[in-house]
Amino acid sequence: MTLTNELAPSPPAGPAGMHRRHLGELLRNQARLARQSVTDERMRIARELHDVVAHGMSVVTVQAGFGALVIDDDPQEARAALVAIETMGRQSLAEMRRLLGVLREEERSEGPELAPVPGLADLDPLVERTAGAGVRVELAISGQPRALPPGIDLSAYRIVQEALTNVVKHAAADSARVTLCYGPDELSIEVADDGVGCPEAGGPHLGHGLVGMRERVHLYGGAFHAAPLPGHGFRVTATLPTTEHPV
Numbered sequence: 693m694t695l696t697n698e699l700a701p702s703p704p705a706g707p708a709g710m711h712r713r714h715l716g717e718l719l720r721n722q723a724r725l726a727r728q729s730v731t732d733e734r735m736r737i738a739r740e741l742h743d744v745v746a747h748g749m750s751v752v753t754v755q756a757g758f759g760a761l762v763i764d765d766d767p768q769e770a771r772a773a774l775v776a777i778e779t780m781g782r783q784s785l786a787e788m789r790r791l792l793g794v795l796r797e798e799e800r801s802e803g804p805e806l807a808p809v810p811g812l813a814d815l816d817p818l819v820e821r822t823a824g825a826g827v828r829v830e831l832a833i834s835g836q837p838r839a840l841p842p843g844i845d846l847s848a849y850r851i852v853q854e855a856l857t858n859v860v861k862h863a864a865a866d867s868a869r870v871t872l873c874y875g876p877d878e879l880s881i882e883v884a885d886d887g888v889g890c891p892e893a894g895g896p897h898l899g900h901g902l903v904g905m906r907e908r909v910h911l912y913g914g915a916f917h918a919a920p921l922p923g924h925g926f927r928v929t930a931t932l933p934t935t936e937h938p939v
Contacts (some may be wrong), residue, residue, distance in 0.1 A: 739904040741788075743850045746901065747857045748784030752777050754825040754860060776824050811845035812837075812872070815852065819870070822856045827885070828867040829856065835874030844932050847908040848872075848879060854901045855883035855928040863887025863926060878914075879934055884927040889920040905930065 759773030787810075819829040840848065852870055859868045865887030873880040902918055905928065909916040914932040921927050 735907065739907060743854050743904065744784055744787045747853050748780050750857050750860045751780045751821050751825045780821065809842065809846055810849050812840070812848055814849060818853055818856065822860060825860045827859055827865055830867070830869045832869065832871045837874055840879065840934055844912060844934060847912065848881060848932060851881055851905050851908060851930050852883060854905055858901055859885045859887065877934055879932045881930045882927065884921065884925060886925050888924060889926050
């Protein structure tokens with residue numbers, strides 16, 4: 693009697709088998725890196741969208757409320773609020789188009805419909821918009837201001853923008869102070885207000901903004917802290933290296 697054993701094929705032995713196993717591992721690593729790259733890009737775009745939309749809508753909401761309040765007694769002030777709403781809307785739409793262009797992999801071109809990437813050189817208009825929303829902002833700069841790598845420049849601007857957006861939306865503050873300190877190898881940012889503090893950092897309203905700021909800072913190996921001040925007020929501090937080496 694003859695017995696026939698059906699055995700599963702064994703993995704190839706020798707150099708050919710090792711090559712196949714190595715190739716399989718490389719392909720799996722490439723797929724993992726590709727998935728991580730997609731995730732990182734989604735997070736980057738989500739941070740940008742949040743910062744653009746949150747800031748724009750905060751200013752628009754405050755100005756609309758103010759305009760409705762004074763329209764009967766002071767039509768000129770109400771008209772100024774409408775102009776501020778239009779300006780903020782146009783700026784937000786331009787930034788949204790820029791982000792959509794990135795998503796669609798369109799070539800960037802300079803034109804009226806595409807907004808340039810903002811940076812610290814754009815802080816004065818940001819301060820003016822925040823003041824228009826009812827919060828006086830003092831901007832203090834120390835050290836030797838200089839051009840920063842584009843990624844760090846954008847991140848620094850967005851941190852200040854989001855911190856001021858939170859002041860307008862949540863702090864019930866009269867004033868805020870933005871401090872930039874240029875060191876030899878790092879940039880220190882502080883935004884402090886005289887408001888009522890804020891809910892817990894992980895709360896439903898401030899969570900996304902604080903998380904986005906923290907992610908921006910940690911992307912470059914910096915340090916981030918946000919906490920209420922003794923008595924009243926809230927402070928956000930961030931330190932960014934001035935050499936662009938994302939971690």
